[in-house]
Amino acid sequence: MEKKYIHSVVRITNNQLMHNGELLLTRSAEDSSWPVEMYRGLHLQYPKFFKMDNLCKVGFLAAELAMKDVGVSPETEKPDFSVLLLNSTSSLDNDISYQQTIADETNYFPSPAVFVYTLANIVTGEIAIRHKIKGETSFYIQEKFSPATLSDVAELGFMPHKGIREMLIGWVDFLEDKCDVLLFRISVNPENSISEWTDEEVSRWYEAGVQKK
Amino acid sequence: MIYKISDNIISSLGFSSEEVYQKVKSGISLGKLHAGVFPGVEPFYSSLLNWEAVNQETVKLFSDGMKYTPFEKIAILSASKAIESAKIDPSSSSVLFVLSTTKGNIGLLEENGGYEEERIHLWRSAQLIGRFFKNPNEVLVVSNACISGVSAQLLAIESMQLKGYDYAVVVGADVLSKFVISGFQSFKALSNERCKPFDAERRGLNLGEAAATIVFHRGEPSQGDVVFRGGGNRNDANHISGPSRTGEGLYNAIQNAVKEVDLSKLAFINAHGTATPYNDDMESWAIERSGLSNVPVNSLKGYFGHTLGAAGILECIISAHALADNTLLGTMGHDTFGVAKNITINKETKTCCNLMFLKIISGFGGSNAAICFEKLG
Numbered sequence: 001m002e003k004k005y006i007h008s009v010v011r012i013t014n015n016q017l018m019h020n021g022e023l024l025l026t027r028s029a030e031d032s033s034w035p036v037e038m039y040r041g042l043h044l045q046y047p048k049f050f051k052m053d054n055l056c057k058v059g060f061l062a063a064e065l066a067m068k069d070v071g072v073s074p075e076t077e078k079p080d081f082s083v084l085l086l087n088s089t090s091s092l093d094n095d096i097s098y099q100q101t102i103a104d105e106t107n108y109f110p111s112p113a114v115f116v117y118t119l120a121n122i123v124t125g126e127i128a129i130r131h132k133i134k135g136e137t138s139f140y141i142q143e144k145f146s147p148a149t150l151s152d153v154a155e156l157g158f159m160p161h162k163g164i165r166e167m168l169i170g171w172v173d174f175l176e177d178k179c180d181v182l183l184f185r186i187s188v189n190p191e192n193s194i195s196e197w198t199d200e201e202v203s204r205w206y207e208a209g210v211q212k213k
Numbered sequence: 214m215i216y217k218i219s220d221n222i223i224s225s226l227g228f229s230s231e232e233v234y235q236k237v238k239s240g241i242s243l244g245k246l247h248a249g250v251f252p253g254v255e256p257f258y259s260s261l262l263n264w265e266a267v268n269q270e271t272v273k274l275f276s277d278g279m280k281y282t283p284f285e286k287i288a289i290l291s292a293s294k295a296i297e298s299a300k301i302d303p304s305s306s307s308v309l310f311v312l313s314t315t316k317g318n319i320g321l322l323e324e325n326g327g328y329e330e331e332r333i334h335l336w337r338s339a340q341l342i343g344r345f346f347k348n349p350n351e352v353l354v355v356s357n358a359c360i361s362g363v364s365a366q367l368l369a370i371e372s373m374q375l376k377g378y379d380y381a382v383v384v385g386a387d388v389l390s391k392f393v394i395s396g397f398q399s400f401k402a403l404s405n406e407r408c409k410p411f412d413a414e415r416r417g418l419n420l421g422e423a424a425a426t427i428v429f430h431r432g433e434p435s436q437g438d439v440v441f442r443g444g445g446n447r448n449d450a451n452h453i454s455g456p457s458r459t460g461e462g463l464y465n466a467i468q469n470a471v472k473e474v475d476l477s478k479l480a481f482i483n484a485h486g487t488a489t490p491y492n493d494d495m496e497s498w499a500i501e502r503s504g505l506s507n508v509p510v511n512s513l514k515g516y517f518g519h520t521l522g523a524a525g526i527l528e529c530i531i532s533a534h535a536l537a538d539n540t541l542l543g544t545m546g547h548d549t550f551g552v553a554k555n556i557t558i559n560k561e562t563k564t565c566c567n568l569m570f571l572k573i574i575s576g577f578g579g580s581n582a583a584i585c586f587e588k589l590g
Contacts, residue, residue, distance in 0.1 A: 115397075137579070138355070140355055
């Protein structure tokens with residue numbers, strides 16, 4: 001089994017945004033749009049952000065930070081790079097929005113712009129487009145965050161025949177204002193890494209975002 | 214080696230792979246224009262399941278007092294038929310289950326039907342399917358839009374290679390709902406008559422309902438078995454709802470799948486062939502770029518419609534049966550060639566005698582996948 005190394009880690013909870021352990025932003029108010037607040041707080045310029053659903057928004061934001069120190073521009077094609085994500089609620093946040101557009105027969109207005117986001121893997125596509133990532137993209141769903149499953153997925157993603165050297169991998173979940181994101185950039189290259197990828201490290205970074213009373 | 218030991222299809226054409234395959238071979242499709250199935254939705258051309266027959270079949274299965282949704286019913290029915298003919302013990306920890314679906318129980322958003330709140334979640338259906346078979350492993354759901362069925366096979370096969378499972382049961386299923394049909398209609402992606410893959414007059418896709426299951430085994434195959442030879446998954450990084458015009462991601466996925474494959478054994482390519490203008494053109498680019506312009510290509514969408522999360526599995530099963538039967542299936546609905554690149558569309562069903570097929574598939578999110586199987590001669 002080839003060793004893997006964590007190069008960047010982003011954690012987003014209901015009210016905090018952290019990058020490599022550093023707290024970057026705290027939500028200003030309970031009723032703010034947290035994804036939009038983060039976008040403004042990070043001073044990003046990517047107008048397509050505003051047409052995305054919440055799941056894509058938070059996945060996109062996490063990827064922006066995780067790719068910050070990747071060493072090449074977003075425009076550089078990345079053929080040996082993958083995006084492998086998991087969550088619990090799939091695209092349900094946006095599915096509920098879409099359902100509202102068809103629920104009432106007298107006010108029936110199904111919109112392709114909303115419908116397209118009723119698939120969880122669209123977030124892997126948005127991230128791939130932004131960073132010209134042309135390796136594998138996959139989205140898996142399980143009940144709860146599991147470091148062991150994440151490690152299995154990473155292991156599968158680096159199987160030698162795939163020729164993949166680097167990936168964004170993690171948990172991206174958003175439902176009705178509840179945000180739970182843990183995104184890693186990992187590589188087979190140890191140079192400039194934060195630590196080796198282990199189940200314990202993955203758990204530690206996840207717990208780092210759990211609010212302590 | 215990893216090879217297929219059994220399979221099942223639950224579709225409009227029947228409840229066993231063999232029955233369904235024979236009907237496809239004879240050129241039968243039960244697609245038609247449906248009106249009034251879902252209130253408020255415009256008429257749509259589709260191959261719907263015979264739900265009365267599904268309920269009759271499943272009533273025998275469910276003695277546990279648990280109430281299952283239509284989606285769960287067909288998934289369990291299909292898996293149990295495939296497991297029965299594989300003669301394996303699904304409660305063993307050496308058996309991995311993987312579920313492929315796009316929208317699962319999404320119809321519950323419209324009409325909750327008295328199910329518990331968490332039933333809307335894909336993981337919940339996966340959990341219930343695992344529990345039905347008393348399988349101790351967590352059942353992961355693959356949700357990669359249209360390519361889910363091939364993705365799920367690759368996840369299962371790679372997990373067998375890496376984690377040492379002896380068997381994998383890969384189940385794909387989707388049912389149609391107001392949610393799904395209205396969405397595709399809003400995209401203007403549906404044709405109101407039988408779809409015409411790779412045709413000059415193609416106007417869009419048909420949707421269909423189905424469940425399909427493949428049981429894989431890691432071991433020593435015998436003559437005639439259909440063996441996994443390679444797979445690939447690559448993103449276009451181009452657009453979330455349209456493919457790369459030049460088939461970039463699909464070409465890359467094919468290259469990954471055929472890396473260690475002797476392409477002279479290729480009998481046919483089973484394409485996604487949805488009959489949307491963009492998809493079919495894109496596939497012709499990827500096939501030509503791969504140097505496979507002379508390999509016969511077919512699409513099964515004219516027989517079943519696009520069965521979403523089941524499609525990648527169902528179409529591999531039909532293709533494997535055709536390979537075993539030395540048959541090259543025709544492309545129902547195709548009449549006049551009309552795609553960007555000069556590839557070889559196989560119109561009519563005929564005999565053939567080569568050993569491998571390549572399944573290709575693409576979908577929303579810029580995803581593309583390819584998988585290659587060989588019949589041991």
